[in-house]
Amino acid sequence: MASETRPIHEQLIRLCQEELEAGRWQPGQQFPSERDLAARHGVSRATANKVLSKLASEGWLEMRKGIGCFVAERPTLFTSLRRIESxxxxxxxxxxxxxxxxxxxxxxxxxxxxxxxxxxxxxxxxxxxxxxxxxxxxxxxxxxxxxxxxxxxxxxxxxxxxxxxxxxxxxxxxxxxxxxxxxxxxxxxxxxxxxxxxxxxxxxxxxxxxxxxxxxxxxxxxxxxxxxxxxxxxxxxxxxxxxxxxxxxxx
Structure with a gap:
């Protein structure tokens, strides 16, 4: 990701979206935590938190207080009108x-x-x-x-x-x-x-x-x-x- 001109958090958001689209994590499955995401991609926890928050706001993930992030169900054309899907x-x-x-x-x-x-x-x-x-x-x-x-x-x-x-x-x-x-x-x-x-x-x-x-x-x-x-x-x-x-x- 270092050779790209986009901010690191935007690159990581897109990478996570592509992995979710490819089915790496299934609906209902727990998504990597802030700590895990930061360690896996060599970014700060603040950056990882920004990525998780963005994915949740766009309907990719569901935040469960005290438990973690889980992959959202995607049975519709648009999980949200705020997220664009082909x-x-x-x-x-x-x-x-x-x-x-x-x-x-x-x-x-x-x-x-x-x-x-x-x-x-x-x-x-x-x-x-x-x-x-x-x-x-x-x-x-x-x-x-x-x-x-x-x-x-x-x-x-x-x-x-x-x-x-x-x-x-x-x-x-x-x-x-x-x-x-x-x-x-x-x-x-x-x-x-x-x-x-x-x-x-x-x-x-x-x-x-x-x-x-x-x-x-x-x-x-x-x-x-x-x-x-x-x-x-x-x-x-x-x-x-x-x-x-x-x-x-x-x-």
Whole structure:
């Protein structure tokens, strides 16, 4: 980790996330303690504590007072709307066959004032806009619209957008989303050519940021209402609510 330019705690957070995604620790299993994490990676206990706190706040871990940290259950598309997870990875892990259809890809000289402001673009700043249809077992479940600062995504082509966008950002452009600010509300999905979708939708709209607060994209997602439900979990009066989008497998 020493050769990286990101802060040590951010590198360690990402490493732990990758190990959790790979199944090194199973849901319900105890996670290494602050002392163990510090010794294993050669960092201070203060750094290890920061890592554990971040993983817990994003829904990866559950803190049990006097006992330790345990791996959280992950049966939903998003354990929390504050933690971003790849649709492609999620669907595959749940035994589904995910696929993506690129509907539109366009480089523009300008975007709307709202999108430009959200992306922090100067006047005349170029953007890339795209529309993608996300499917599970050939069944359309998500309509995705996304606007990107063109300077961050040079030579972006159609073929690259047929898989995981998060993986593309990370592996090709070195862009890692660390935070997402989004709002969710009920909506009627827009009409897209060739998409027979009559169900109401859950509309998620917001911005993704890297560790330095730089906007990486602005997105509007419509989740099909008969395939997804929104749930709220509050473990105590002082706890932060955990919102989750659940995929209904019986539809």
């Amino acid at each position: 649709f492609t990875v999620f669907a595959s892990e749940q035994g589904y066959r995910p696929s993506t259809r690129l509907v539109e890809l366009e480089a523009r000289q300008t975007a709307s004032d709202h999108v430009s402001a959200a992306l922090g673009l100067p006047a005349g700043g170029r953007v890339i806009s795209m529309k993608r249809l996300r499917l599970i077992d050939n069944d359309p479940v998500i309509l995705e619209e996304r606007w990107l600062p063109a300077a961050l995504y040079p030579r972006l082509g159609r073929r690259e957008l047929e898989g995981s966008f998060y993986q593309l950002c990370r592996e090709r452009y070195g862009l890692i989303v660390q935070r997402e600010e989004a709002e969710v509300r009920a909506a009627i999905a827009p009409a897209w050519p060739g998409v027979a979708w009559t169900a109401p939708a859950l509309r998620l709209e917001g911005v993704g940021f890297d560790s330095k607060g730089q906007p990486l994209w602005y997105q509007v997602l419509h989740y099909r209402g008969d395939r997804f439900t929104l749930s709220n979990v509050v473990e105590s009066a002082a706890a932060v609510p955990r919102l989750a989008l659940n995929l209904n497998s019986n539809c």
